[in-house]
Amino acid sequence: MDHDPLTPDLLLGAIEWERTERGLLPHRLPARARAQNPEPLLALAEVQPSSVRLLLRTRATAIELDTLPTKRVYPGISARPDGVYDLLVDGRLHASTTVPGGDTLTLDMATGALEHADGPVGTARFTGLPDRVKDVEIWLPHDEATRLVALRADAPVEPVTDRRRRVWLHHGSSVSHGSDATSPTSIWPAVAAAHEPVDLVNLGLSGNALLDPFTARAMRDTPADLISVKIGINLVNADLMRARALGPAVHGFLDTIREGHPDTPLLVVSPTLCPIHEDTPGPTEFDPEALRAGRKMFRATGDPAERASGKLTLVSVRETLSRIVRERAAEDPHLSYLDGRELYGEADHAELPLPDRLHPDTAAHRRIGTRFAALAFGPDGAFAPAPGTSSH
Template sequence: MTSQHNDTAGPDGTTDLLTVPLTESLLRGALDVERTAHGLLPHRLPARARAQFPDPQISMAESQPSGVRLVFRTRATTIELDTLRTKTAYVGAPERPDGRYDLVVDGQLTAQASTHGGNVLLVNMSTGSAETKPGPPGTVRFAGLPEGTKDIEIWLPYNEITQLVALRADAPVEPQPGRGAPVWLHHGSSLSHGSNAACPTGTWPAVAASLGGAELVNLGLGGGGLLDPFTARAMRDTPADLISIKIGINIVNADLMRLRAFVPAVHGFLDTLREGHPTAPLLVISPVFCPIHEDTPGPSAPDFENLSEGQLQFKAMGDPAERAAGKLTLNVIREELARIVHRRAAGDPRLFLLDGRELYGEADFAELPLPDQLHLDAASHRRIGERFAALAFGPGGAFAGKGRPVRTD
């Protein structure tokens, strides 16, 4: 198996490839698909939600296709995908690695590729300004695939806005029929979005979904795990068998609300979810361990001291004494979520709580510290994904018995 990237569409040797119409039927993990001048742009929030609050951070995060993949069945041994990406860069910081495309064949990660070119969204973190520098589409090519009919998934980069321009293969392609796996709908912050994962199948929700035998719809939104009503309504209206919501870190590091507003906001979010999913297992996940905000309120702010060396760090700007005035910390949020779930569970037996420190706790931080004091690294994503699969899909878990056996042949 080989993979390579090319800077432009239509590289040498592609004249024998068939052009495959790009349709929504080939996409999974997106809640909406926009037709642009270039092709298809997957969205992870529906148009109604995007119109209600066109915040630049949310707009960027929801259009980065974490968990979105092309899925089809084919006998092809060569596949090419043209895309127009928008890569984020930061003024004064080293260039970020290119996003990865993961090729999964019959359930197995088989190859990876990146593409060059595309647009660059240049962000100045000191001023908050941003500008987009346009660039050309690029191509990812996967060749040497096994002979015979097979199920193909091409997972898109979780951290690059990706417009799908063209798809080619050396054999016909058809949408993959449903495989009977339960749909797992998850919402969280940048940790769920991807935050430094090695590749799109390496984010912790993707790892957990693979191990648990579930079809992932990932609404992890960098900076956007804020109990927004439009996100709750999007989840309410999305077909799903299993639901989870990870609550806490963004609310603290954005210094978004006080305790008085937080408790009703959690209840309101859960009420909305239950309007569309009255009996689905619903798992509330409290924050993972994050030392800077365990007992210190937000906001958090970037520390630019070592940015030129690629060492962006974050620090908590609040005062622990402000907890008395209702400011939130991660420990406060964990305590309140435990109370909320305990109270609601009396009338909602399929509501569950998972303490985030069971996924990543103090001992994990000592071994695998958060590289910038706020976000996970690739190894932590793998660890959390494996633990979540065992705790949620395993015996006694909220999703126990709901997944399907993962194919290993």
């Protein structure tokens, strides 16, 4: 097979690309934002390529992608499965695979210590592709940092230059990042984007949807036709701020986005249902009894009585977001609000409970994404195409 250059015009969904000695590394926050970030867990999250993919046109029947993944290891917890690579042909899932080897990053959940060890490059192989000219997408693992090393195919590949889709820029927490879905195209933003379809830029940042000004500036400066921000769960489980700070922080985040996108449809999404934090403040911590049994579970450690002193709960966050959007919409006709419980609420939790009490599984991601597509992209939704236009 012939080697094909890995160039940025084959790559979608990242904010920046960094050429390193060990491969091409996608970033979901720009260098300026990364320089202002003191939090190592955000650095880990932004480099995990959620919704980042290669897009190419070819009649190749076999494609190989050499990558250098970073596998995360949690001592005392069952080994994580290898990250999944999904290959789509003309928008339909054709095959999935994993890549062995790679670097390892050991995270001690008791102490927060990180230890990195180098490992070998691996290869994602896809064969049996239809023998015709087609658009091929290779979605990188949503939760596994991945450097791209080499691309090979048994026919020439070229960038897709005639794709006329609206760009949807989304920001949210680990739920938007994709925890705990099993593959990159099964996370809820990818499910929703495929229903329309639109080109997704996913700034879901596990544990770090915290109204950071540098994230708002990154969104301000990123071209987009549609924007959504899903706010709330991380503010509660990080116990980051009190009620007094929340309103001004939300206003400031939205003001910054509007500096670069004054008329773009902007949808504010409140938290989906999470029973442990509906009325109980954070912080969230790993459940020590579950950890002793080798399982990852979460618990809320706040006291509901602390709501009186301004500690946040999901109920109070939803009330604040709804009020702010209602007030701002009087002067901003392109601003909308969606209650996250319309995506995943009490009935959904009864049927599809959160396995670790915090994150939806693949079936719940599919439901959230399908509902978001209907509510946001439907005829009456915030992202409905203008009459006489289409994103297809």
